[in-house]
Amino acid sequence: MPERESKTILLVEDEAIITMATAMVIRGFGYEVVTAFSGEEAIESACGDQIINLILMDIDLGGGMDGTAAAKRILERKNIPIVFLTSHSEREMVARVRGITRYGYVIKNSGNFVLGSSIEMGFDLFEAHERTRKSEILQKTLLKTIPDLIWLKDADGVYLTCNHVFELFAGANEAEIIGKTDYDLVGKELADFFREHDRMAMVSGKPTVNEEWVTFASDGRKALLETVKTPMYGGNGDFIGVLGISRDITDRKRAEEQILRQNRIYAVLSDINQAIVRIHEQGALLEEACRIAVKTGEFRMAWIGKADTRTGKVEIVASVGAEDGRISALSFPLTVFGNFWGTFNIYPVETEFSDDTDIRLLEEMAMDISFALEFIESEIERKRAEEDRTAHLRFLESLDRVNVAIQGSTDLDTMMGRVLETMIGVFDSDRAWLLYPCDPEAASFRVPMEVTKPEYPGAKVLNADVPMSPEQAENMREALESAGPVTYTAGTDRPISTAKIFGVQSQIFVPVYPKSGKPWIIGMHQCSHPRIWTPEENRLFQEIARRLGDGLTSLLLNRELRETVAKIREGTEPNPPGEN
Structure with a gap:
């Protein structure tokens, strides 16, 4: 054989004697030889750092990975010509290697000439394939560089080739697209549209033009395409297929849509301002603003969230519409009196929504909502102040009634009865009572006074x-240690215990501290229903107890003074006649 340029051949053979003999023959052809005795070793050698120009691969490699499996693994990683060696020439063996490599196979023991010619042919085929591959790469580069969608389909609508931009549209690479039809790539309606225009081009025999909205599968981008379809013929006049070229003309359409979108936003602004005028309840107004954004503005979803300044979390307080999985969203801050209140969030139909005019209009909408929130907050504060004023007036009025009951009496029992009657009227309770002494160390206590509604009589132990x-x-x-009134209510974590036998469902009591003697206790019972005593009622009750303490101090001192005077008079009165 003539001397050849130095190339390296990887010989894969599991039998050592055959390996040595075959390697000697190959070296005689002028090639370098690297040997491997298993499929795994062949993969390691072929994919390693050493340059391998061709592989002679025995199919049957004993008990491990066979030659066809090893070849597949190698070709997944490197483009190397592989010529199979086999002892068999059956049809099944030919079919077995045909789908793996294009360089054929050599029957063992066919002679050195056949082996050398097969190696030569392998190298020649590889070089031819490489030239073809580079030419195809150049053509594909040209197609890839062109910004338009380009494709070619046969008469049956089967794709023969396409460029990169078309791959982006289809969401698949060219290898996956070739051999498929439009019905494999897009929905039936759009596929029918494509196929009909293919037929029109074939029937007319000349280019046809149409416009079509499509969605790029790669990123969900919508584009309006101007498509030219031209029947394509070979040099001999045979029909090849339909060549399609589509150009993106979306910008013009977007300009039109932008005008329509801004008109909708202006309508949203107008409708929200009208809603602000007629709706003064916060929840209803925010819900209406979201509804207007979705219905009039044609946004997919709108929601308003209120920020919790303590936790940093946002609570959704109004929402209309639903997400559809897209990530396009706009969020605008809402402020009240210069402080961050929450956010107004909208989800446009468009995946891109960045026009400065649109954003400015939506910011104005958020400012209008912020103004409305400030007005509502002002109204709420005004009403709260009015309610506080009314509650304070009721508080003062109730205290005045108690003061009248205290100040209008010179007798202790009369004063206690009038105060308790007033308390039942003020609190609408069922029973009011006084207890003495408030001394947990005492052996007993007394109830000097009790006032009840007729339907809830007391214990009758005055x-x-x-x-x-x-x-x-x-x-x-507990009462003496507490800073305020003590309460118990049935059905809560502080249930009724001591007064349960008297039909009491709620009770409240607090110590009374006159300036002389031991403390007293004033209390009330609610028998008709379990009652939760409000903070305002607790405050009023405690103030009544304080004033009652002052009243008791005065009347107790007065009673003690009268008793002292009586005793003095009794001791100085002259003896009756006859008593000396």
Whole structure:
């Protein structure tokens, strides 16, 4: 054989003697030889750092990976010509290697000439394939560089080739597109449209032009295409297929859509301003603003979130529409009196929404909503102040009624009765009472005064010594240690205990501190229903107890003074006649 340029051949053979003999023959042809005895070793050698120009691959490699499997693995990573070696010439063996390589196979023991010619032919085929491949790469580069969509389909609508821009439209590479039809790539309606215009081009025999909206599968981008379809013929006049070229003319359409979109936003602004005029309830106004954005502005979704300044979380307070999985969204801050209040969020139909005019109009919309929130907050604050003023007036009025009851009496029992009657009227309670002494260490206590509604009579133990129970002592101890009234209510974590036998469902009591003697306790019962005593009622109740303490101080001192005077008079009165 003539001397050849130095190239390296990888010989893959599991039998050592055959390997040595074959390697000797190949070296005689002027080639370098690298050997491998298994499929795994062949993969490692072929894909390593050493340059391998051709592989002679035995198909049957013993118990491990066979030659066809090893060839597939190698070709996945490198473009190397592979010529198979086999001892068999059956049809099944030919079919087995045909789908793997285009360089054929050599029957073992066919002679050195056949082996050398097969190697030569392998190199020649590889070089021819490489020239063809580079030419195809150049053509594909040209097609890829052109910014338009370009494709070629046969008479049956089967794709023969396409460029990169078309790949972006189809969402697949050229290899996946070739052999498929429009019905494999897009929906039936659009595929029918494409196929009809293919037929029109074939029937007319000349280029046809149409416009079509499409969505690029690669990124979901919508584009309006101007498509030219031309019947394509070979040099011998045979029909090849339909060549299609589409140009993106979306910008012109977007300009038109922008005008329409801005008109809708102006309408949203107008409708929201009208809503601000007629709706003064915050929740209803925010819900209406979202509804207008979706219905009039044709946004997919709109929602308003209120920020919690303590946690940093945002709570959705109004929402209309629904997300559809797209990520396009706009968010605008809402402020109230210069402080961040929350956000107004809208989801446009368009995946891109960045026009400065549109954004400015939507910012104005958010400012209008912020103004409305400020007005509503002002109204709420005004009403709250009015309610506080009314509550304070009721508080003062109730205290005035108690003051009248205290100041208008010179007798202790009369004063206590009038105060308790006034308390039942002020609080609409069912029973009011006074207890003495408030001393958890005392052996007993008395109820000097009790006033009840007729349907809820009391215990009827006025001024009688009642033995002190542990529960009552604990209640007194809690009252003395508490900074405010003590409350119990059935069905809560502080249920009724000591007064349960009297049909009490809620009770409130607080110590009364006259300036002489031990503390008293004033309390009320609610028997008709479980009652939660409000903070305002607790404050009023405590103030009544304080004023009652002052009243008790005065009347107790007056009673003690009268008793002292009576005793003095009794001691100085002259003896009756006859008593010396």
